[in-house]
Amino acid sequence: MLKIYNTLTRKTEEFQTLEPNLVKMYVCGVTVYNDAHVGHAMSALVFDIIRRYLEYRGYAVRHVMNYTDVDDKIIARANQLGEDPLKLSQRYIEDYARDLKALNVLPPTSTPQVSKTMPLIIQFIEGLIEKGHAYAAPNGDVYFSVTSDEDYGKLSGRKLEEMQAGARIEVGEAKTHPMDFALWKAAKEGEISWDSPWGRGRPGWHIECSAMNLAELGEQIDIHGGGNDLVFPHHENEIAQSECYTGKPFARYWVHNGMLQLGGEKMSKSMGNMVTIKQFLAKREADVMRMLVLNGTYRAPLTFNDETLDAAQKNVERLKSALRPAFASAGGLAPDSLSALTAAAETAKTNFIEAMDNDFNTAGAVAALFELSKSINAARDNGATGEQLKSAQETFRELAGVLGLRLEEKKGSGDADAFVNLLVEVRAEVRKQKLWALSDYIRDKLKELGVTIEDGKDGTQWRYS
């Protein structure tokens, strides 16, 4: 039985879908105005892993991830570059999609954009006004009236009175209550804008997600996800809008990932302490970023530094070792050792599922993989044949795949293979003659060129590294 921690109730609950075998999941994507960083990657990876696991458990998943392509920052950046804002955001949408692909994140089943949802957004706002939950201000703005929603604050656990005490809220002249937030913003001079019943303008940040949810998944959804920095105000406002509009409970489970920490602080564009996904991938393979996430708890802060990354990289290499072939000289495994290996594979699978069922305990799931890799490697060391390793390795690959790990050995272009083989052969001859200096020289130089040589009991194996 799968259990998920629900931000709304602050409890871990049994997972039950609205419709049998179907999961409707909406995850807040990014605002597209510059390169995405590894913090965004963490969020994308968390929900990719959740999605993959749900599918593994037999659910069909409708995974919607939106792009915010109309926004103050986009407009500012576009003005700075002298570029059309929608062209700019489109550029970064394609860019982000490439980043995700490089990270082996499955493409969401749908990726709606604000700029393409305008009619429904306007209709949504009109509906809220009709129901008395919103009002148009004289300046052309439209605001949501927080006091019209008796549940307002239920997701983040805040009360209106307490929030006002913070005094960091700027009181817009047009608002009747300081916590009211914009559904529609009247266009300023020269800004991109759309026609509406309230004059030209553009949507506020929160309304887009309510509208796109409705368009893509309907009035009620199973899982709503995003970073925990979105709990307030974004998701709080989203619930308020959607539930006031439909009169129905909106999302069944609210799932939030913790923040990636760089230098003890949250990584963010505005803080400037960021590493972009591209910068990361230039140095490390995608599996390393994924392993970093898997090693932690998705809800907790994640430490991103050289030390944790080195460990993650080692972890990946270790897992890869389980998938290597049997030794050429393998004499076969004794029957009881073979059944022990089979049992280890079954245990790993059981433990893996048990861990993942417990609110996606990926650290526990990875531990199950490590245990299995140990069994597989020990079996190989003890002379298991390829045939004997096959079943356990297939289980291993299956489970690693659920986590989205590729575990691929690096491949060369293929052109060099024949030459490397020749060098290895020559080196074998050199070693026979005990010319160690020369033999080590070849090994060292190949290492520099990205080829790792390992001398085993029955010959030398090599691979790209």
Place this chain on the structure above:
RNA sequence: GGCGUCGUGGCCAAGUGGUAAGGCAAGGGUCUGCAAAACCCUCAUCACGGGUUCGAAUCCCGUCGACGCCUCCA
């Protein structure tokens, strides 16, 4: 100030009432000409102080500390 999450070995981290998974690092060993890889072995009483209980890292209260949100933010 308010709301929330959390504090487990050198580091990352699982565990939610019965005497601490896993990984990295470290040390020892097997294998090897050496190296690497792999395998085996060693390595913590769970921030602090009270309380509940036969029994708590796990429940309750308090203290201290960290982080997130309260303003754009994955």
